[in-house]
Amino acid sequence: MQTAELSGLPAGVADHLREEGIEELYPPQAEAVEAGVTEGESVVASVPTASGKTLIAELAMLASVERGGKALYIVPLRALASEKKREFERFEEFGVSVGVSTGNYESDEEWLSNRDIVVATSEKVDSLVRNGASWIEELSCVVADEIHLVDDANRGPTLEVTLAKLRQLNPALQTVALSATVGNADEVADWLDAELVHSEWRPIDLRTGVHYGSALHFDDGSQEEFAVESGDNPTTALVSDTLSDGGSSLVFVNSRRNAEAAARRLGNAVEDQLTGEERAELAELAEEVRGVSDSETSDDLADAIANGAAFHHAGLAREHRTLVEDAFRDRLIKAISATPTLAAGVNTPSRRVIVRDWQRYDGDAGGMKPLATLEVHQMMGRAGRPGLDPYGEALLLANNHDELDELFERYVWADPEPVRSKLATEPALRTHVLATVASGFASSRGGLLEFLERTLYATQSTDPGRLESVTDRMLDYLERNGFLERAGEDIEATGIGHTVSRLYLDPMSAAEMVDGLRGADDASALGLYHLVARTPDMWELYLRSGDREKYTEIAYEREAEFLGDMPTEFEAERFEDWLSALKTASLLEDWASEVEEDRITERYSIGPGDLRGKVETAQWLLNAAERLAVELDLGPDVVASISAARQRVEHGVGEELLGLTGVGNVGRKRARWLYEAGIETRDELRNAEKSVVLGALRGREKTAETILRNAGHPNPAIEGEGVEADESAAVEAEADSRGDGQAGLGDF
DNA sequence: CGGGTTAGGGTGTAGACAGCATGTC
DNA sequence: CTACACCCTAACCCG
Structure with missing residues (x-):
């Protein structure tokens, strides 16, 4: 199908697409158009990464806007929100306005009501619905990117419930869901009453295979000689081989330490192939990277970059990550070793992808566990830069013949696992049952169950009793904690219940905070940091060896400061959690006492990105705690101490400096x-x-x-x-x- | 005064050992 | 990351 044949788009868009070089639609795109995406029909597009999914979404949104509607694009990651916004902004010259909404606090973001296309994360959309944003009801088209993530135990249920809410608000809503190729895309399409477009087609060739011995074994049965000199490791050999052919490489490994160590080695292998000009540019970039943060991680990254390689993981600060990603896209950085963060994040295509580690430590399983097929496919999908590379190549590494066979079976030839809803779990329903009632989607037990019928869980479930029984347990929990009131069949949210829902708190976090703050006439900063650190909304820091003793000692020394009862050492598990929250709390206290960034990252063995993350979460939770204290009328002293503690983490200063840190550039x-x-x-x-x-x-x-x-x-x-x-x-x-x-x- | 002894500090290396991915409001 | 061996040096003691 030719771009020129498209109809229903804003004037000029079709010509613009042709100027971008899009003369003819890719087969899956054409199929989506035939299924009616530009006419308001719902579509689930299950196609490989980098096969033009975004254009399908764009066509749907633009056509919807042209008909006088309003579109919402739901992204799975904050980093992707700004990336998508930048992409969509090229249509602003045709009168289509774009807005993004991500981030911290509760709001209805009314300014978005005059934007044609809004980009937001699923949590933000959920939060907007809870806060009663009026423009949500005006939506005519919603796009859910990477919908296979409904399978994710933590964040999947939010996407699932949010889509159900949007579709209840507007039964005529056009739903476009973009998915990686998964086994059961038809079930997803069923759930969303959408037409399924399924395709394995890719714009550039992807060869997948396994390196073993002195050869590369490919999926089509072919083999290629690739000998690794003794003393050299296959990863660096493959990377320098790609580079001598003018291509870049992406190496996926299973831990941060491995990523950093690999980057050092890759730098040594890559360094001698650099031109003088590249060396100079890399040296400049390295200094910029070094300046981002005062920490060892920052220095190590800068050293690697000076040699043309980089590592990438969640311990990096956001600026680090964008600098690395941009320089890799500009082909200045020749190789990145990364943890799986990169596979799900912004677009960083590469000639060759090497999945070095296919097993990862899993604390619950108590050992190494193989990666999911879908996850490895997502990594491999990063291979091949459209328009730049003749083809992409994705390789796994085998150490023996058995492993060679296993890798072929598990990843090269295997279909990804089916997507399964994770809604029927306590943490998910605790949050979403309260929110559903508080924002008026249901006002009785029956209504609630009826609403939950709109979810993927219901379409998939063979055991509907399970959803019902977990729901009942959570209703009891919410009632017991004063978030809901029940009279017979009727359910209503209490005042505090509404607040908790709007603040986007896990009810369990709220209960913990309320419990700790009640009966506290005075609260120290450490006490408050510990309070928010032990809620389920803050992830735990590992207790390393020696930490147990260290924090037990601090716990007794400062026992008087903690809000709520300290568990005894006999309740091993609770005590452990308490200590790990104390570790987080003392990190926050250090930060709020002006301890240097590099001392903190070293003392807690974390990266600058982790520190920033903790600080951000603490700010959000302390803001919520302050709101709860006001709502519960706990007195001006408590409110003031929470506020001071919050401002101290926000700026990382002692209380006496709060008068100065409000000034810009201070x-x-x-x-x-x-x-x-x-x-x-x-x-x-x-x-x-x-x-x-x-x-x-x-x-x-x-x-x-x-x-x-x-x-x-x-x-x-x-x-x-x-x-x-x-x-x-x-x-x-x-x-x-x-x-x-x-x-x-x-x-x- | 010369030779020897000893404590202390620094350096180098082997082996044990713990730790191990991600993320929204 | 610790334990350990090893080297060097300075200080001190004794004949």
């Missing part, structure tokens, strides 16, 4: 410098001697000017002011001249 370090110079509040900053401010800021005039302007100084200009800097300040200014004196946290 972070934890500069606030401390100003404070030491005798400037303690915004007012004092505004009225301070310029020379004092300049001295405190280590003599940097530009920063001093912007800070004074941000503090509201009538005449911030600094010229010819003497610097009152003593020698130690001058030395520090020297040491500091690389960064801008800010930790870099706080503006993410």
Whole structure:
């Protein structure tokens, strides 16, 4: 089908697509059009990665907008939201407006009501529904990207329930679901009353195979000689082989440490194939990476990048990740070793993909477990850059003949596992039963069960009694904790129940917080950090060897500060959880006491990305705790201490600096410098001697000017002011001249 | 004064051992 | 990451 034959799109779009080089639709795209995506028909598209799924969604949304409607595009990851927004913005010249919504707090985001296309994560959409965003009812088209993720135990139920809600609000809603190729896409299509478009077609060839001995064995039965010199390992040999052919490689491994170690080795193998120009650009990039964060991870990454390789995992700060991803896409970085983060994230195609580790440690299983077929297929799907590579190649590595056979059977020839709903579990229903009642989708037990009939679980289930019994258990739980009230068949959310639903808290988190805050007339920062750290909304930090003793000691030393009862050492499991929450709490306390970033990452053996994540979650939960304290009327002192604790993690400073950190461009370090110079509040900053401010800021005039302007100084200009800097300040200014004196946290 | 002894610090290496992916509001 | 062997040096003691 030709692009020119498309109808129902905004004027100019078809021509624009042709200018982008899209003359003819790919077969699955044409099939979707025939199924009626541009006419408002619901479609499930189950096609391989990088086969033009996005265009199917775009055609559906644009046609819907052209008919006067409004479209929503649901992404699985925050990082993908901005990527998609950027893509869709190319249609703004045809009068189609785009908006994104992700992130922290409860809101209805009314400004989105005049956008034609909205991009959001499933949790954000759920939150918007709970907060009663009026524009949700105006939606005419919803796209669910990567819908196979309904299979995910943690986040799948949210997507499932959210789609059910949107479809209940508007029975005529067009639903377009994009999926990787999975075994049971027909069941998904059934659930969504959609037509199934299934295809194995790819725009560029993907060869998959296994390396074993001195040969590559491919899926089509062919073999290619590939000998690895003794002393060399197959991964680096394959990577430098690709590079000598002008291609880049992606290596998937099973742990962060492995990713970092592999990047070091890959750098050594890749380094001698770099041109002088590339070396210079890489050196520049390496310094930029180093400046992102003050931590060993940041230094190690910079060192690897200087050699043309990089690692990628969730311990990296977001800026690290985007720098690496962009440079890899620009073909500057030649190889990345990554944990599975990269397979699910933003688009980073590569000539060759090597799945080095196909087993991963799983604490629940107590050992190594093979990766899911779907997961490995997603990794392999990253091979081949459309328009750049003649073909893509994805390889697994085998150490012996048995493994060769096993890898072929498990991954090369196997179909991915079917998608199964995970809705009928306690954590999922605890949250969604409350939200469903609180936002008015059901007002009785029968209504609730009827609503749940709209989910994938119901279409798949052979055991409907299970959903019912878990639902009943959760109704009891929610009633017992005062979130719901029941009168016969009727169910209603209480005031606090509504608040919990809108704050997007797990009811169990809310119960824990309410319990801890009640009867506390005073709360220390550590006590509050521990309170939020032990809710199910904050993931636990591992207790490493020696941590048990260390935190047990701290637990007894500071027993008086904890809110709620401390479990005894005889309740082994609860005590363990308590200690690991204490570890998180003391991390937060360190951060809020101005301990340096590199000390924290080292002390808790985490990466800068983990630190930022913890801080962000703590901020969100403390905000929620504050709202609950107000709602429950726990008194101004409690509310004030929560607020102070929240602001301290937000800026990473002691309480005495909170008066300064509100000023733009003043972070934890500069606030401390100003404070030491005798400037303690915004007012004092505004009225301070310029020379004092300049001295405190280590003599940097530009920063001093912007800070004074941000503090509201009538005449911030600094010229010819003497610097009152003593020698130690001058030395520090020297040491500091690389960064801008800010930790870099706080503006993410 | 010369030779020997000893404690202390630093360096290098082998082997044991723990730890092991991700993520939304 | 620890235990251990090993080397070097400085300080001290004794004949």
